[in-house]
Amino acid sequence: MTIAALIVAAGRGSRMGGSRPKALLALGGTPMLGRAVGAFAAHPRIETIVAAVADPEEARAALGADASRVTLVRGGAERHDSVRLGLEAIGGSEIVLVHDAARPLVPRRIIDAVIEAAERHGAAIPVLAVTDTVKRLREDGTVAATVPREDLRLAQTPQGFRADVLRAAYERAEGAGDFATDDAGLVERAGGRVVTVEGALVNLKITTPADLDLAEALIERQARAKHRPHG
Amino acid sequence: MTIAALIVAAGRGSRMGGSRPKALLALGGTPMLGRAVGAFAAHPRIETIVAAVADPEEARAALGADASRVTLVRGGAERHDSVRLGLEAIGGSEIVLVHDAARPLVPRRIIDAVIEAAERHGAAIPVLAVTDTVKRLREDGTVAATVPREDLRLAQTPQGFRADVLRAAYERAEGAGDFATDDAGLVERAGGRVVTVEGALVNLKITTPADLDLAEALIERQARAKHRPHG
Numbered sequence: 001m002t003i004a005a006l007i008v009a010a011g012r013g014s015r016m017g018g019s020r021p022k023a024l025l026a027l028g029g030t031p032m033l034g035r036a037v038g039a040f041a042a043h044p045r046i047e048t049i050v051a052a053v054a055d056p057e058e059a060r061a062a063l064g065a066d067a068s069r070v071t072l073v074r075g076g077a078e079r080h081d082s083v084r085l086g087l088e089a090i091g092g093s094e095i096v097l098v099h100d101a102a103r104p105l106v107p108r109r110i111i112d113a114v115i116e117a118a119e120r121h122g123a124a125i126p127v128l129a130v131t132d133t134v135k136r137l138r139e140d141g142t143v144a145a146t147v148p149r150e151d152l153r154l155a156q157t158p159q160g161f162r163a164d165v166l167r168a169a170y171e172r173a174e175g176a177g178d179f180a181t182d183d184a185g186l187v188e189r190a191g192g193r194v195v196t197v198e199g200a201l202v203n204l205k206i207t208t209p210a211d212l213d214l215a216e217a218l219i220e221r222q223a224r225a226k227h228r229p230h231g
Numbered sequence: 232m233t234i235a236a237l238i239v240a241a242g243r244g245s246r247m248g249g250s251r252p253k254a255l256l257a258l259g260g261t262p263m264l265g266r267a268v269g270a271f272a273a274h275p276r277i278e279t280i281v282a283a284v285a286d287p288e289e290a291r292a293a294l295g296a297d298a299s300r301v302t303l304v305r306g307g308a309e310r311h312d313s314v315r316l317g318l319e320a321i322g323g324s325e326i327v328l329v330h331d332a333a334r335p336l337v338p339r340r341i342i343d344a345v346i347e348a349a350e351r352h353g354a355a356i357p358v359l360a361v362t363d364t365v366k367r368l369r370e371d372g373t374v375a376a377t378v379p380r381e382d383l384r385l386a387q388t389p390q391g392f393r394a395d396v397l398r399a400a401y402e403r404a405e406g407a408g409d410f411a412t413d414d415a416g417l418v419e420r421a422g423g424r425v426v427t428v429e430g431a432l433v434n435l436k437i438t439t440p441a442d443l444d445l446a447e448a449l450i451e452r453q454a455r456a457k458h459r460p461h462g
Contacts, residue, residue: 125374127366131438132385133413135358135427143356143425144382146416152378154363182364185377194374196366201441207362210432214449221448 001119004048004093005040005158006086009033009059009101010075015208021054023101024062025212028219032206033059034066035104040097041069043111050089051101052082080179080186084170087163095119096166097158098183102206105215111158113197118160123187125160126199127153156199159183165192232350235279235324236271236389237317240264240290240332241306246439252285254332255293256443259450263437264290265297266335271328272300274342281320282332283313311410315401318394326350327397328389329414333437336446342389344428349391354418356391357430358384387430390414396423 009032013022023033030038033051040046052075053059060067073089075082083098090096095118099106110126117124134147159182161169169186173179180186184194206212240263244253254264261269264282271277283306284290291298304320306313314329321327326349330337341357348355365378390413392400400417404410411417415425437443 125366127368128363130385131436131442132359132387133411133416135356135384135386135415137358137382137384137427141427143415143419143427146411146413146419147383149412151368151375153366153368154361155366156363180364180377181380182377184366184374185364188374188377196368196372196374201439201445205362208432211362213452214432214445217448217452218445220452220455221444224451 001094002092003046003095003097003115004050004090005046005097005099006083006090007033007036007040007049007051007070007099007101008075008079008082008086009036009051010054010082011079011102012054016212017209021058022206023053024059027104027212027215031062032104033101034063036099036101036106037063037066037070039106039108039111040099043108045115046097048090048093050086052086078179080170080173083183087167087170090163094163095160096163097160098166099158100205103157103203104206105218106158106203107200110156110197110200110203114158114160117195117197118162121193121195122162122165123160123184123192123194125184125194125196126156126158126203127196128156128199128201130154153196154199155182155184156203156205157182161187232325233323234277234326234328234346235281235321236277236328236330237314237321238264238267238271238280238282238301238330238332239306239310239313239317240282241285241313242310242333244333247443248440252289253437254284255290258335258443258446262293263335264332265294267330267332267337268294268297268301270337270339270342271330274339276346277328279321279324281317283317309410311401311404314414315405318398318401321394325394326391327394328391329397330389331436334388334434335437336449337389337434338431341387341428341431341434345389345391348426348428349393352424352426353393353396354391354415354423354425356415356425356427357387357389357434358427359387359430359432361385384427385430386413386415387434387436388413392418
């Protein structure tokens with residue numbers, strides 16, 4: 001099946017402080033969006049890469065040479081608007097991988113696993129087990145209860161779908177005005193089956209300056225490992 | 232009030248592979264337990280440090296000079312056994328901070344905040360917001376539902392308690408044979424009020440080799456920041 005990556009990169013990133021779109025913030029000298037584009041561009045099966053950004057001209061300037069590897073479209077006010085606008089730009093691709101630019105360190109093995117599971121089952125997401133105890137809070141910030149965590153998972157991206165499955169879920173959600181915090185949520189609400197594959201810690205979502213610092217630490221370590229002499 | 236730290240370090244860490252107790256694995260050349268001991272030993276208000284370990288002699292050898300800063304006691308088969316045995320060794324301390332050795336990078340500001348809130352409210356835990364979408368899975372690994380995450384938090388340690396509050400919660404739990412994955416859970420079940428303070432990403436729990444790698448990356452980055460010339 002033909003495969004497209006749709007990178008959602010229009011968010012303001014208010015928790016990062018600053019006014020620059022979050023996806024254009026530099027991580028190890030490269031904008032997060034450029035890293036995400038690079039991860040999908042390096043995959044031999046991905047034919048089309050679309051990124052929904054706040055301002056295509058600003059993104060083009062920030063991406064430099066990487067801009068030639070991606071079709072930039074203007075995103076919308078909400079995440080789901082951006083996905084819908086991006087879906088219009090992926091053409092006839094049969095599989096679409098929707099990815100948040102805020103996860104710039106997505107490893108190849110996750111892209112592989114999501115593609116394989118999406119082709120087979122129609123909808124697939126990478127997830128991580130929850131190793132911390134989970135609490136539900138009251139409005140006053142005190143603990144209401146401990147939530148059993150055995151069957152809980154933290155969802156990551158890319159989330160992979162047969163394009164017809166995702167388009168139908170979006171049409172249904174728009175009719176109902178009922179959106180979710182991720183794309184799989186819409187497929188779930190439409191009664192679709194979403195399978196899971198193993199995510200990775202390194203595929204963290206960058207939401208705060210502390211997350212960005214952690215990601216910088218990871219890529220510095222990766223760079224040193226790469227340049228370390230063998231033996 | 233007088234304050235003790237009780238470090239739980241008896242776990243096998245089966246997800247780390249290897250047979251060595253997890254708390255004795257080196258992180259940046261220092262056993263995780265030694266780092267945790269150092270964090271509490273550096274705090275001017277903490278008078279007593281107890282660590283419940285699998286084998287006190289093995290721990291003493293691994294800790295080297297840090298062993299003089301901590302009372303080592305033999306832990307039990309389960310985490311709650313180790314906490315109970317540790318509580319017997321903290322003497323008359325009025326506040327106890329129960330900490331997992333698997334969180335070796337606990338920052339000073341979290342220790343401060345937990346002490347202050349525990350003194351004031353009797354029970355306090357550091358928590359982090361959940362920035363990933365949360366899914367509940369069926370037994371077959373497919374997604375059953377998306378879980379609203381606004382009022383969910385990930386609990387960290389140290390968890391701080393008035394010692395009488397924690398002892399009473401443990402007595403009640405032992406009577407009922409009803410334990411939790413963290414200490415606050417026992418206080419909650421006893422009807423106690425648990426307040427929350429802001430945790431930190433750097434206070435991550437090391438459960439898998441990927442977590443250890445992330446922690447190594449963080450301390451390497453901290454070390455470089457410290458040695459970087461100003462200006």
